[in-house]
Every structure is written in structure tokens, then in C-alpha cells.
Amino acid sequence: MSGMAMPPTNAQLAQIYWIFAGGAIVIATIVNIGDKLIHRQRIAAASKSEPNPARPKNALIKVWAAITALTRELSQATIHAPIPKYPQLNLPPLGRILLIGTNISLLLSIAFWKFNLKSWRTWEDIAVRCGHMTLTQLPLVFLMAGKRNIVGALTGTSYERLNWIHRWVARCMFITASCHMGFFLKSWGRYHYIRKKFELDIISRQGLGAWCVLLWIILSTFAPIRNIRYEFFVVQHVISYIGFTTIVMIHVPKDMKQWVWVPVGIYLTDRVVRTLYLVYNNISLFHKRKADAAAGLFCCRATFTALPDRATLVSIPKPTFKWKPGQHVFLHCPSITPLQSHPFTITTLPSDNKLEFVIRAHQGGTRRLFRHANESLPPVASKAVLVDGPYGRMRALEQFDTVVLVAGSTGATFTMPLLRDLVRRSCEGKIAARKVKFVWVVKNKGQVEWFAKGLKEAVEAVTGLQEGLVVEASVYITCDTTLTMDREGGSNASSISSAGASIEKPVLCGGDRCCCTDTVQEDEKAGTSTSSTSLPVPRNTCTCGMPGFDPANEVVTSIQAALSLPESVNIKTGRPALRALINKELEQARGEAAVVVCGPVGLKGVVRREVTGLCDERAVCKGSGADGVYLHVEGFGW
Template sequence: MDLMSDMPMGSMSMGDGAPSLFTLQKMYWAVVGSAIGAATLVNILNRLLAQHRLRDSSLTPAKPKSLFFNTYATLTAIVREISYATIHPLTVGNYTIHFPPLGPVLIILANLITILVLSFYKLDTADVWKWEDIGYSTGFMAICQLPLIFLLAGRQNIIGFLAGMSYASLNWFHRWAARTLWLTATIHMCFWFRDWARYDYIKYELYNDELTKRGFAAWVILTFIVVTSIRPIRGLSYEVFVLQHLVTFVGFIVAVWMHAPDEVRIWVWIPIGLVVFDRVVRYVWGAYANLAVFHRKSDKGSRVWTHSATFTPMPGNITRVTVDNPGINWQAGQHVFLTCHTIVPLQSHPFTIASLPEDGKLEFFIRAENGGTRRFFRFASKNDKVLGVEPAPAVRGRTVFVEGPYGTIRSLRQFDSVILLAGGMGATFTIPLLRDIVSVWTKEINGQIGQGSFQAKRLAATKRIRFVWVIKSRAQLILFESQLQSVLADVAECRLRQPDFQKELEISIYITCDEKLEAPTTAPPSLPLPTQSLVTSGLDFSYEKGLSAEKDNVSIHSASAESSSTAEPPAPVGKGCLPGGGCCCTTQIEDEDQVTTCACTCSGPVRSEQTIATPTVNEKPTLSTASSPSPSPTVLSGRPYPQTIIRKVLEKAEGESAVVVCGPPGLSDDVRRSVVYLSDERAVHKGTGAQGIYLHVENFGY
């Protein structure tokens, strides 16, 4: 483990024609640089492709029409089928292990193989006289990985900017690159121990050699960092994880710097520089975004700070946080880090922005879990006049700080068809994407084309949108009632202004657990009834399929809080039924168009959470199929079958389609497998002419 030498080891060859240690480090970074360069090239091509589609005046702008774009589409389809593939989750007791898709796994394996090949290149592990050389080579290869780990970790991410990836997506690579570093450092240490063991010298070195002490300390700290970054452990307390991660990072860098010889300390200074760069950019941008001197101050703002937020309790232990007149701009699907020191001191949490810039406000829906999010909900509950507590003027608005926005997703406007699937609070990600495309449709009807940096023939190539939202209780409908009203009203207006409007929008809402859901034993026998509708305040959720149940007109504002089910195995695939009782429905609906009977399985009683009564607020008139050409959402009890939903959209697609999912891991896994299966079924890579499928999976939770 001794890297100290009077002569520069890095410039020396390990013998037998092996390159020098410095050369091995350069070779590694040549590989890494090539990978980043390839990702950058793909990102540039995708951006050019998006612009090309918006300038295309044909009826099928999202369809490749040249040899180059046909070849690119075929190669992309091949890569996607491989990279999206994932194996079924593994259940061990009450814990379910979800595996990452094959694409990221292959990248991590390629990095590991590169490291191992360069570390052992032309070195015989069976030769005792080469063990010291292997100790040197693995040490040099370990330390040169540090810049990559920190490049993947920063929020102001250089790799993310070049490759068009979010720092949140790169954080997964950051964790596995760190584990690769740990493995390399462990091999480095073990070969030195193996060499010293021949002379029973390990204990002596650990007690008497300062360089060995520092190296062993660095390995211990790195081991602690790797172990605590495992999802089950870091999920115990995210705030504690972040704090200890920062502290141990400093200790690790100091130990490595003291352990490494002068000739390789540049690999330590680079990460330090990257951290400083990330922090400086974040603080400078944060100061601009949050200091009122740089913005027109809101009436609710303080004299110094820009942002003042109101906190409102919602059903299901959810807090709605609203920031009027924000000092930042953002795009649909992005998130910010929100800080409120008067409620949760010295903590910053990432929250998806559930509003669009044209709303003139930042809006967040935050589920109360542990730590800071639960404090938000408690504060909102104690200071809300709906609950009978009239808040004092001083607590109506609290000063908050925002950092961001962060998050990257390819513009969905370039795709022919878009399928948006969300589970629970994942709708905070998908609903802004839905609203963004529909708003573009409205602008096209109003003739607002060609306003960008290039003269576009259209603002969006999207012809149809399929939106699916899976929730546990109808109480959650209140969260996005006004947004759904706005979307349906915009589509209705487009159809009224342009009778030949060809855009399609279909919305389905699946309710899995509800206080109004009946078990099959209490439901009437299969009986075809006329179309039923669940009338809500502002929304007409029509059951347009022939379903069996009693008519149930209930306002979502008077519904009880969100419910949760007991953990039991899912029921066999079957039909759905109307909400109308008090249990959980685990039935998976294979095809909405063929739902004719009630066959839901009651998997357990509904357990009530804290109920928050919320006043009815009608921002727009009620939409109904009788007064408007806009379709109403379909509400079903049970779980969706993603493969059927996606297939039906793809059968109508006349160009590349996009599938976006945000929700629990189980839903994301189902969508991934469905996309891979349908991509293979459509045989894009075999030259059938079928269009490709772009998949974006937004991570859910920490």
C-alpha cells in the first residue's frame, strides 16, 4: 500500500512492454472522453432532429424521410431495445428489489472492465514479484477515477450539459462509479497486504508506516460512504445522509491527498476544483434568483428576498406550496430545491414544479413523509383557516429560497404521439408536460408560429396525447382539478375555433383504493347499464364504457383523505368496476374498451388517514360532453395494463412516439418492459417502417 518512492513511479514501466502508469491513466481518460463525446454527439443530433421536425411542413413531421434519418432511427431503435430492457423485480420477504435497465448497467460494466484491464495489463497475478507492481498500478488507476465521480455528482453538471442528461440521472452513475473506485482501492490494498503477508509485515506497516495509516484511513472512509449510500440505508433519513455524506467526503479527500505522492495529487485537486465550481455557480445563481434587488418585488415579498410562499394542507397529508411571481424561469418537467429556514432550518429538498411559467407562480404538491416534508404539512395544518385556525398575517407567507431549475427531458413537442403515465404524486411531473403540449396546440390555432430563433412551420408535431393517472383515492383528484379543467377547456376551444382540428387527447384515471369502492360480494351481478358519470366540481368524469354499479354523484372536495391498502399479492388480470364501496381493487384492466362487468378484487379494507376538508374553488365552468366537443376523462377502478395502452397509441402513430412515466418502481418497470416488447414487436430495427419509441422514466423519490 506504499505509494511513496524517491523516484517518480508514474513515468516508469512495469516491465514486459507494459506502458507507464501515467500512460495507463491517460488511456482510461481517453475511453471516458470518447464515451462523453459520443453522448454529446447524440445530444446534438437529437436537438437538430427536433428542429428539423418543427420545420417540416408535411403531414408526418415525426417520420424519417431520408436515408440518414432512417439509418439513425434504426440504430436508435436497436440501442433503445437493449438499454431499456430490465428483468423482473425480486421479492425477498417484505422487500422488493427493483433492477436498473440494461443500458446503464452495461455502461458501468464497461467502466469496470476498462479499469481492471488497465490495472492488470501485462501483469501476472500469480507471480509474487509482480504483486507490488499490481499494488502500484491499481493505486494509480484508483486515484485517476476521482474526477469522474465528482463530474457525475454536481448539480451544475458538465457531463449532463454535454450529454443532455439530468444530474439526477447521472447520480446513479455517480454511485456506481464510486463503488468501482472502492473495488479498485480494495484490490490495491489487498495486493500490498498480500505482498507484506509473505514476511508477516501487515501489522507492522499499519502501526508504524504513516503512509499506510493514511491509505487505510481513506479506504475505511470510502467503505463507510459506499455502505451508507445504499438505498435502504440512505432512505432512513435523507437529511442525515446528506450531512454525513458531505462530512465524510471532506475526510476522504484529505486522507487521499495525504496518502498520494506529489506526482498524482493533481487527481485530487481536480475534484476539489469541480466542487468549488459547482458551489460557486450555485451560490451566484441562487443569489440572483432569491435577492429582490434583481427582480420586481412581489407585494408579498420582503424587502430583501424575492420569494414568499403560502402553505395549504390538502387531502392525503399533502401540502400545496405556492410561490407567486418567482424570480426564475423553467420548463415543464423540471424541479427546484426548496428551502424554508423558518419551518425547516438548514434543509433543502427537491420538489417537482407542478405549474407552468405562464401561470406566474411556482406550485408544489408535497407529500408528508419524514423530516422536513412532515414539518411543512404540520405548519400548513396549524395555520389554515379551513381547519378553524385563522392564521396571523405574519404567517400567511413565509420566505423561501429556490435553487434551480434542474432536470432535463427531450422536448415532447417533436414526437407524433405522447403517452404520459403517472402513479400518485408522479402526476406533478406529467401534468405540466400535458399542459405544455396542449398550450402549444392553442397557440397554433391562434397563429402564434415562428416566434423562436428559427422559423418553425409549427410549434409542435404532436398529434395525440394519452394521459393515464393511477391514484389510490378519489380525494387526490382535487390536487389537479384546475389543471385538468384548463387542458380540457383548451382542447374544447381549439375544436370550436377549428372544426377540422385533428389533435387527440384521451385521459384515464385509475383508482386502486377508495372509500367508495365495493367488494365483488356487495356489488350487483353483471348487468349492462347505461353510461354512468361521476360528477365532480368542475369536471365530468364519465364512465363511457358499459359498467355495472349504482350511479354515484360525489364531489371530490367532500371525499375523505387518501387511503392505502394492505400488502397482499395482486389479483389475477381481470376487468375493472366502478368506485362505490370501501376496499382496494388490485384487478389489472387489460383493455378499457372491453370493460363490461365488475370483477374487482377486494384486497383489504381502506385505512383512513388524516382528513383535511378543502373548500370548493371553481376556476372554470363545468365541462361536459353535452356542451363541449372535448372528451371527458374515463375513471376506472383497478390498475392499468401499460402494454395495451401504449400499443393502441402506437397503432395510430405516424412518426416517433414518446412514453413518459413517473411513479412507483413497479409502474416504471411495467412500462419499461412494455416499451421493449412493443419495440421488438413493431420491429423498427428490422426495417419494417414502424416508428421508434422514446422512453423517459423519471425517478420517484430519493
């Protein structure tokens, strides 16, 4: 008997789980390091004027590219299964399903290993082990929740991209917690002892209380509940987790309390680091040279300007920190939105020496900001604000041969600084990119004014250059009876109009529909478009808020003139044929390409499916020789 190997204890099995979890983090860290090395290699090749710097040259990089392409295709693939009442409801990408499925399978395999589920003698042992596996996941839940995230720093992943892992690991923890309680109840039920057990045993009551709090946490994290009132969700979520952790700390035996203290330490560390950054970035004492003399205690002061289509431009001069294009901050204005802090994408570059945000008014704090800007024309005295950030990570786009930027409405707050940064780097000669395709889909003509100046400067900066970055920009205006401009009048009305007209709805041009919702495809010649439908296209394709709006007549020219947009910026009515547009750019790429999308859920889903489908058709990872495609889908909302 002494020579027989002892089975692993529950504590050892918990360590086995963390070997797998830690191994996944290590692999992601290695991939991040490899991506950074490839970035350096490509930029160095571009600085030496080597041909096609974004194309793999040696065998090792080709193998890396093939593995990366295969992983991307599998992880980004989606199953489109729309429900009639919820057309935007789709299954998550395959990569997320596989990752969470693997985690659940691993947990349940460890929890039930070596146990006979049919034998009542093992039920309480199973319950105890499931309790161990529940506690084992608690540190991972907190690791994935922090804004200043060490896992994100190692893997090059932004906190909001780890947040879904945070939610799903918590749901997996609820499954094992339910097994923990369920098998105890099943064992006690054999003797009709459940009620008496809860009456006599305080530990059992503590466990039931912890399970109920965890159930509420899980239910409240689903989007329909979470989005009802986000500020309330955040407060109750923190309070609920504090309550859950406290009950668990009391419930578990002494030799397992380290599994609770570690998450507490992770949470406190994140809060302390965030607080230090917040204090340093916002208190004038640390930035006497940059702080305005009238700034007082807080060195960040903002002005608010009303823009067309219920948008607000928030401008903060002399920022106290650096950031990268595409990053965001949490903005808090105590005098306008007390006790509220919302994430907004930075639309400027560090070289502009100012922070700017374009914020569309919806409900709550964003509506208050717009109301303040609308009632303060012209802009009055600035307001003190607190800035928490910057946050957000993505692969550097200057390393790709071709970059396709797709934005819907305020999604341009993310893609516009990326475009401007690529143009800036091209002028400095620090770029491997050869071409950028900028696509912006807006609901009405007023939204074009938000970034007309930045778009004009970006296009003109590379116009006429014999060598360097090529920039193609297209703006698609879509409208129907619910998406038209100029419905509310006042300062929200667009400054662009035809004969000063303002209408309630677009003039229908196809009987009962507006042709601005048709899909149009770009011709080889710039500035032209063709409808993808077989229906006859009338002379006036769509009003889009202006009588007589026709993409082929002088009205488009008048819009470009009003916004000082170059003629090379194509303004079209309708929706872009994304598959044909992206495929064209990928076919012409001379190396790895990047597709970046930010906007509504529907737009992101379409781009994700089209890019995945095109990679499969082009057999990127199957030895066809086609170059890989990096896809970045930026979150839009909470």
C-alpha cells in the same frame, strides 16, 4: 535494446482510461446534438403543415432512427427477478449493467495488463498501478456529482440521472482501492510484516484510513441506509468525502496530486456556480421590479394550503427565473423546515407567472409543511423561502407524433405540466404532436382534486377543434384497506363524497378483495371499461371510499360535476392494463412516439418492461417499418 518499445507507464495507462471515458462523453454529446437537430427539423416541418412530421423522411434520419431504436431497446431492457420478501426489487436496466460492467472490465484490464498474478515479484507493482487507477477515477466521481453539471449540459442529461453513475464509479474506485491495498498486504504477508509495516510506516496507515473512509461512503450510499434519514446522509456524505480527499492528498506522492486537485476544483466550481444562482434568484436586490415591497431581503415568499389526502399546495407568485415543464427545484423554508432543502417538481408553467408545488406529506420536512398548512386555514401571511434551481432535462415532447403520459399518485406533478405545455404549444401551432394520452392512477378520489382544474382546462382547450392536438385523459382509482381515503378526517378529508359519508375501509365486492385492484381495459368507446379477470364483476364494482361507487352509474357523473371535469375525462375503478393501452397508442402513431412515466417504483418498472417488450414485438429496430419509441422514466424519491 535501444530499438525496443518501452511499455507504457502507469500515468500513461491512466490517460488511456480517460480516453475511453472522455470518448463516451463525446458520443453522448453528439447524440444530444443530433436529437436537437431532429427536434428543429420536425418542428419546422410541422409549421409548414407537412404530413407526419415525426416520421423519418430521408435515408440518413432513418439510419439514425434505427440505431437509436436498437440502443433504446438494449439499454431499457430489464430482467424481472422478484424476491418473495422484496417484490419491488428488480435488477437495473441492461444499459446500466453494460455501462458499469464495461467500466469495471476496462479498469481491471488496465490494472493487471502485462502482470503475472502468480508471481510474488509483481504484487507490489500491481498494487502501485491499482493505486494509479483508483486516483484516475476520482475526477469522474466528482464530475457526475454536481448539480450544475457540465457533463449534463453537454449530453442533455439531468444531474439525478448521472448520480447513479457517480455512485457506481465510486464503487468501482473502491474495487481498485481494495486491489491496491490487497496486493500490498499480500506482498508483506509473505514475510509476516503487515503489523510491523503499519506500526512503522505512516503512509501505509494513511492508506488504510482512506480505504476505511471510502468503505463507509460506499456502504452509506445504498438505498436502505441512505433513505433512513436523508438530511443526515447528505451532511455526513459531504464530510466523509472531504475527509477522504484530505487523507488521499496526504497519502499520494507529489507527482500524482493533480488527480486530487482536479476533483477539488470541480467541486468548488459547482458550489460557486450554485451559490451565484441561489443568490441571484432569491435576493430582492437583483429583482426590484418583481419583488414585493414587504418581501424584505428574500424576494420569494410562499403561501401554504392544505389539500386532500395529506398534501400541501405551495404557491410562490412572481418567480424570478424561467423554467421548463417537468423541471424541479430545491425548496427551503427557514421558518418551517430549518436546515432542510427538498426537491419538488414545479406543477405550473412560466406563463402562469407563479411557482406551485403539490407536496404529499410523509416524514420530516414534508410533514411539517402540511402541519403548517393544516393549522393555517385559511392561508395566513406568506413565508420567506429559498429556491435553488431549476434542475432537470429531458427531450422536448412536442417533436413526437404521439405522447403517452403515465403517472401514479403525486407523479402527476411531473406529467400534468407536460400535458399543459403540449396543449399550449398546440394552440400556438408550434408542435408536431398529434395526440396525447394522459393516464393517472390514484389511490383514492381525494387525489383527483389536486389537478382537476388543470386537467379540465387542458381537455377543454382542444375540445371541438377540427385540427390540432387530440387529448384523451383517464383517471384510475385503486383502493384497498390500506389505500382508502378519509381515514384521518379533519381538513384532510376529501370535499367529494356521496351523501357526506366517510368510511374506514372499502366495502369488499369479491368476497375478500376489493375490485378496485383489478386490471381494467379500455373499450373503443370512451368512458367504458372491462375487467381483465374471468371473475364475475358485481354490480357495485368497488366503493373507493364511497358506498355504491360504480363506474357505470351516476356516481361517476357526480364526481365529474363536483370537480367540474368534462365527461370526456374517463374515471375508472381499477388498475390500467398498461400493455394494451400503450400498444394501442403505438399502433395508431404516425411517427416516433414518446412514453413518459413518473410514480412509484413498481409502476415505473412495469412501464419500462412493457415498452421494451412492445418495441421488441413490433421489431422497431429490425426493419419492420414500425416507428421508434422514446421512453423517459422520471425519478420518484431521492
